Amino acid sequence: MSIHTDELRTKKIEALITPRELAVETPVHAELAEHILTARHDIEAILRGDDQRLLVIVGPCSLHDPLAAVAYAQKLTALRARYADSLCIVMRAYFEKPRTVVGWKGLINDPGLDGSFRVNAGLRLARKLLHDINALGLPTATEFLDMVTGQYIADLISWGAIGARTTESQVHREMASALSCPVGFKNGTDGNIRIAIDAVRASAHSHMFNSPDKDGKMTIYQTSGNPYGHVILRGGKRPNYDTASIDVACDDLAKAGLPQRLVVDFSHGNSQKDHRRQLEVGADICDQLKRGRTAIAGVMIESFIEEGRQDVTPGCPLTFGQSITDACLGWEQTAGLLEKLAAAASVRQRLVRG
Ligand SMILES: O=C[C@H](O)[C@H](O)COP(=O)(O)O
Numbered sequence: 001m002s003i004h005t006d007e008l009r010t011k012k013i014e015a016l017i018t019p020r021e022l023a024v025e026t027p028v029h030a031e032l033a034e035h036i037l038t039a040r041h042d043i044e045a046i047l048r049g050d051d052q053r054l055l056v057i058v059g060p061c062s063l064h065d066p067l068a069a070v071a072y073a074q075k076l077t078a079l080r081a082r083y084a085d086s087l088c089i090v091m092r093a094y095f096e097k098p099r100t101v102v103g104w105k106g107l108i109n110d111p112g113l114d115g116s117f118r119v120n121a122g123l124r125l126a127r128k129l130l131h132d133i134n135a136l137g138l139p140t141a142t143e144f145l146d147m148v149t150g151q152y153i154a155d156l157i158s159w160g161a162i163g164a165r166t167t168e169s170q171v172h173r174e175m176a177s178a179l180s181c182p183v184g185f186k187n188g189t190d191g192n193i194r195i196a197i198d199a200v201r202a203s204a205h206s207h208m209f210n211s212p213d214k215d216g217k218m219t220i221y222q223t224s225g226n227p228y229g230h231v232i233l234r235g236g237k238r239p240n241y242d243t244a245s246i247d248v249a250c251d252d253l254a255k256a257g258l259p260q261r262l263v264v265d266f267s268h269g270n271s272q273k274d275h276r277r278q279l280e281v282g283a284d285i286c287d288q289l290k291r292g293r294t295a296i297a298g299v300m301i302e303s304f305i306e307e308g309r310q311d312v313t314p315g316c317p318l319t320f321g322q323s324i325t326d327a328c329l330g331w332e333q334t335a336g337l338l339e340k341l342a343a344a345a346s347v348r349q350r351l352v353r354g
């Protein structure tokens with residue numbers, strides 16, 4: 001009789017669909033691929049400082065309702081076109097949530113919002129949504145958290161983030177070194193920027209990376225390194241979006257031999273989790289842009305159709321277009337903020353051109 005010493009704390013739920021099976025269901029046709037490659041090139045040019053437009057990653061904290069996500073994307077598409085001369089607007093399309101302790105971990109993990117963990121259904125919904133948002137002409141951004149699920153959606157992503165809780169993780173840095181899109185690294189939840197700078201340096205290198213291939217076969221990959229890693233200031237115990245904090249971050253980047261170009265997240269530690277404070281952060285960033293601050297390559301905003309957030313309560317209907325994770329700005333607040341950012345980014349463009 002064999003005695004098991006492992007798999008004592010797991011039970012199989014079901015087999016995962018493979019990335020290729022999913023890509024056959026929701027393929028990326030040539031026109032869509034062109035749009036994604038163009039969006040990545042635009043973002044890369046902004047990160048290099050060759051394009052002085054402001055990158056704006058804006059959208060819900062997490063996507064839980066495909067209909068609301070598409071309704072939001074349609075509104076945002078109009079603003080992407082309106083401000084195309086000064087802003088490069090990309091929609092936050094976050095399907096994986098890192099939790100401080102426990103909680104709903106996103107649409108891929110639990111599309112039913114009820115602990116039923118129908119991951120295959122979640123992957124299908126996420127891929128279809130990314131496809132449909134990109135088909136509107138709106139590029140998408142996401143956090144890469146899980147070491148497996150990225151293979152199912154990465155071809156539809158124009159900008160990726162590694163979150164505050166995983167920036168210091170070696171496997172996430174290896175994954176970033178393999179990703180085909182530019183990747184931002186958040187500073188740590190306590191405000192530590194050094195780990196994000198180390199992550200940018202690590203992900204620029206080639207690594208050996210174990211991952212399932214598109215057919216689900218465990219594969220040893222050699223990555224070529226990601227030249228478009230950058231730091232995201234998201235605040236920590238204290239905010240770090242102000243002029244003095246950005247000066248410190250720029251000094252640290254220069255000492256590490258990295259370009260002084262970064263992204264500022266208006267939410268999280270910078271809003272001290274009060275979604276309305278994103279407007280104050282935005283006003284400060286607009287002032288810095290109008291003074292010609294070139295270090296600010298981009299910003300992140302948490303926004304949805306309805307302001308605030310809601311709890312998921314079994315049996316109670318959800319408010320359409322309102323976050324079920326972090327509280328977000330509502331649509332009117334978002335539109336006002338984007339208008340101000342566009343005006344400030346235009347001033348900076350004029351200053352830089354001389
Ligand atoms: O962005 C979302 C949240 O800040 C992050 O997932 C942590 O959430 P939690 O502290 O509610 O778990």
Ligand SMILES: C=C(OP(=O)(O)O)C(=O)O
Pocket residue numbers: 061094098143162163164165186234268
């Ligand atoms: C979880 C997020 O941010 P952070 O990693 O900064 O907490 C997020 O942007 O959704």
